[in-house]
């Protein structure tokens with residue numbers, strides 16, 4: 001495949017940055033998107049240029065590092081996939097492909113496609129944990145948990161913190177991420193104890209980080225590589241309401 | 249307990265108020281529409297005129313409705329100010345835009361343009377209150393055969409003006425889009441999302457958002473095109 005790749009290049013946090021065009025030839029449709037980026041970087045290095053900085057780690061859809069806004073969508077056109085799970089067969093020979101970093105005030109660009117997502121870490125640090133040591137895995141049935149709750153908690157826990165929800169949301173809202181992190185704990189007995197403080201603190205931190213407000217567009221749910229559901233946002237809306245109405 | 253107002257700086261509380269005022273405005277639309285339908289009655293022996301003017305008098309003088317009308321003014325103002333504040337904040341949350349973006353791949357247009365749609369509705373409400381509500385309350389009005397202020401004639405005269413009819417129809421289209429997303433969105437905001445009820449809420453919302461604005465818009469159209 002022959003492609004034109006338009007990539008956001010930005011030297012550092014204070015650089016203005018711009019889109020730069022690159023031509024690529026002989027890309028295999030079986031290559032992953034990140035492999036294509038590797039080929040492009042080799043080409044840039046051979047021409048004496050500075051390779052494109054981009055985040056990646058696991059390359060199998062579990063670390064959530066590979067943040068790229070590809071052709072107008074977070075992680076590109078695929079559904080339920082991260083950038084590393086996207087293959088070049090999703091594109092056509094001769095295509096022009098836009099590659100941009102996540103855009104949000106709370107995710108400032110560090111360099112090229114690399115953004116600073118420590119705002120997510122600070123949200124977790126504000127309450128996304130259980131304060132006491134809950135010990136080793138419990139004997140089955142020692143702690144009764146409704147099957148539906150266990151499933152919902154597990155689904156929420158599959159969030160990999162990639163930030164695609166923020167990147168894709170027109171308001172740069174982090175509601176899907178935060179609601180997944182609130183839900184995965186509050187649905188289970190060990191997490192219920194601190195549920196009120198947790199939701200109040202995490203939402204407070206979310207607001208302080210400068211994420212936008214949710215308009216329920218539902219874009220996050222569509223673009224989330226893990227299929228995190230809007231039901232989590234509704235659950236957080238409920239929990240926050242009860243917590244703020246009843247907290248002393 | 250932290251009061252709901254003290255918490256107004258929180259994103260979620262702002263949204264709860266959007267939802268609650270929005271739902272209140274939706275119920276108001278039903279009442280308003282039922283009243284307006286009186287305009288369409290036959291007026292050979294002034295029946296429609298008398299019925300509509302009686303209704304207007306009732307709505308402006310009955311004490312309980314007076315209280316509700318203050319809640320209504322407050323809701324509209326609050327909904328508009330809160331909504332535009334949210335829009336401004338959301339703009340700030342993304343200082344650098346994407347060079348290439350395809351939001352239509354993952355969300356509907358109305359859901360991304362609630363501020364724009366709301367602004368059209370706001371302009372309409374201001375014009376609408378100026379030409380009817382303000383006139384009724386603060387200016388000399390013609391009197392109908394029953395001795396009531398003749399709101400009917402004022403409304404019918406306005407609906408004979410093309411610009412007014414056009415504004416009305418465009419605004420009702422904006423309202424339709426606003427509610428196409430807003431109706432079910434308001435429930436999600438309050439935390440109502442359930443596999444059993446959400447599909448029903450969505451269907452009711454879609455039907456409401458089409459039928460109610462269409463019925464509102466039909467009235468000036470009928471009056472404009474009838475001799």
Ligand code: HEM
Pocket residue numbers: 213214215216263266267269270271273274277327328329331332334335362363365366367369370373426429430431433434435437438
């Ligand atoms: C009869 C008139 C109106 C009705 C029935 C109405 C109804 C609604 C409803 C039900 C919602 C959804 C709330 C939610 O998602 O929780 C909404 C959202 C919204 N409305 Fe209205 N609205 C009206 C007029 C206006 C006006 C005049 C404005 C002024 C600018 C406005 C601006 C907005 C905005 C910006 C939102 C999105 C809020 C958000 O989700 O962040 N609306 N409206």
Ligand code: SF4
Pocket residue numbers: 064158159160161162163164165166176177180220223224225226227228
């Ligand atoms: S909710 Fe989905 S899109 Fe958002 S951070 Fe988690 S996995 Fe990524």
Ligand code: FES
Pocket residue numbers: 055056057058059060061062063064065066082083084085
């Ligand atoms: S590199 Fe780990 S999810 Fe893509």
